[in-house]
Amino acid sequence: MNGIVAYGSYLPYFRLDRKSIGDALAGGGGKGSRTVASYDEDTTSMGVEAARAALRGAPRPAPAAIYFATADPAYLDKTNATAIHAALSLDDSAMAFDMVGSIRSGAGVMRAAIDAGRPTLAVISDIRTGLPGGGDERDGGDAAVAFLLAAGDAQAPVLAEHIASASASAEFLERWRIPGDPASRQWEERFGEHAYVPLADAAITSALKQAGVNAGDLAALIVAGPHGRANKRAQAAVGAKPEAVADDLTGAVGNTGAAHAGLLLADALDRAKAGDLIAVVSLADGCDVTIWRATAALAAHRQKVPVAKQAAAGGKVSYATFLTWRGFLKREPPRRPDPQAPAAPPAFRSEAWKFGFTGSRCQACGTRSLPPARVCMKCHAVDKMTPERMADVPATIATYTVDRLAYSLSPPVVVGVLDFEGGGRFTCELTDVDPKAVKIGDRVELTFRRPMTAHGVHNYFWKARPIQGA
């Protein structure tokens, strides 16, 4: 059985105040805020960011497989995990599989990674919304989370041991969506409660029995699922200590669908002490329960920026902008040429650059080139380059401009000329940034994005943003 050897979470920068929904629609809304994936993000790009957070820093075993889960895949037919695989510059021999379409797929990739028998990266990402004014729009949230599961060794010790898992599956129509529909449908709320509660009882009881522990022994109890009332009923039925019941983050983040159980687990790992037992209960088309035990290694290997700190950061987005980004408000485009979709063969040829942000370094004179080049710009040596991944190298803004003419779903476009630590310059878009606050000399880091979609093709590439958690 694999245990968790690394984890990382990603909350997008933007926050929608629920009150602004009520203000715009003269009713509804609510308290707190929800996270909002920016116009240049999708579940794949957010998954990359969570995976980078998990793999950052200390030595990790190279994942031999990526399992990617989301209820909102960027592509059908085409695998989305391959873009994550490429963005992480993983070896070609590593597998990359999607498990997409349903909220339960989040629990699925975790279970598959536990059983994988090889170092496996489980990446779960979701973007949640619903029709304007509805509960899904208000209570949903966007997030991604990634767990590296492996046997553990001295270099990369297990941070949380897998103690027990149990599931209960059933077929019933509680929440569903036809592919392409902008919003989910849900049966009468009380029916879902009726269907979920016995499934939760069965799976929780079985997991505790396998683990040989009592509910009272749990240091943290996480219950996540799309059905709020069922979650509360299941949680109460476990009989855990009141202090073990974790904040479900719906106030500051929202319910992040497929990613939510994982996000709450990451939050628990941010705080857990050695020996703590953590039960994760996922209620989606059945019930999946996993019990973890934090190890002594956890304290020294937590993710760099905790979930709570990520949740407390961010900047506001207006309700009108949120609706625009989600496609519910079609805005007048500028009189500019239509954006051009990337072509498949050029993107294929430049995979290491486009997805892995891998430039080159001249072996003759040491000059870095972004994008990679065959002829050195300084010493003109030909074909003396070695590839060099630059995605995780911080940079400084040498100069920048605010482009009010360029087409964007979030004008104006801010572009920075970036000088990288240790050499190399590249000009790219800045994102998650206030155009008025940008200064020459600001420190930035790269972030994987989907700058645009044209003619049914998503264009993935890197942008820069102010260094997070600095």
Place this chain on the structure above:
Amino acid sequence: MASNGIRDRVAIVGMGCTPFGEHWDKSVSDLLVESSQAALNSANVPIDMVDAYWLGTLFSGQSGLTLSRPLKLNYKPVSRLENYCATGSEAFRNACYAVACGAYDVAMAIGVEKLKDSGISGLPSIGAPEDGTRAGLTAPATFSLLAPAYCKKFGVDEGAFKEAMTRIAWKNHKNGALNPRAQFRKEVAKDVIACSPQVAGALGIFDCSGVSDGSAAAVIVRAEDAYKYTDKPLFVKALSFIAGPATGPIDPDYDYTTFPEVVASATDAYAQAGIKDPRAELAMAEVHDCFTPTELVLMEDLGFAQRGTGWKEVLNGTFDLEGELAVNPDGGLKSFGHPIGASGLRMLFEAWLQLRGEAGKRQIASVARGRNLALTHNLGGAPGECVSFVSVVGSARS
């Protein structure tokens, strides 16, 4: 290995230029017919005497047929060229070389562009299929990078720099107001320019050149034949064209306060023409004022002002029509307009008028006092990754 030039080996003996602007009623073919006819008439050359053609256009047609079809040319060679915003100049350069080497007796360089048919602001996008990794900056955004970099390097207050930008637009509109062929023929008050809607960085609408339709043409012959056609030919003193390695955007040593390609092409052109002090020797310069900071930086790159002082010289009126060295006396790209393929030849057209004393209300006084050289300059691309063209023409053969 040398750039030898073809000083005084060829001459312009006729030129034509359509008005630039929104020609809703005229096609690319109409514009080509009009500029070529005007050039032929001005040279007193029947069309059958022209041996070969060089057509410059970026977007408005492909192949020599774009010209041979509307002109119904009698089985003559027509090359079609493109070199970004230096396209018209590149057509001129190649036609000059063809005559200089003796391949042809009479050549025509002609440029055309029809931008207003696209229905969009700025330039249409072109290009081969790509991998989607280039930052999608608009042209004004790339050139706006000059302003903060210049201010930082030379310790210039951003307000003072903006004032210099405004004065460049004001001057070029003032010159264009005197030009019946210009797209924008009226003066614009400085506060209107300074407060125009923001486009990119410090650039407002009035810091950007006009998007327009137009065409211009030149008839080129061997220098020794020039006086057979006109008593006031212009002799080609220098032609320099440079394509840079395009490393500015990826080289931390590039500081966005200069166009190294312009410095290289100006140095080459001055050597070809034997010019030591351009500011004192030239009667005028037509430079590529695509955006106002571009013109400011060009004053330094072309050697008209010391590094870091261009902004002051602009504010002092050095480059006004009545100033020490008139820059863009015809209104420049700013107010004459910028139909890409035609612009380089349009600049030569102003040199043609000015050095022959035919520029009317905007005639430069120093020509009458004996200055007889004019410079034209084009650049295409963006700071740190561009092509640059510099020519020097003169009314006397040395």
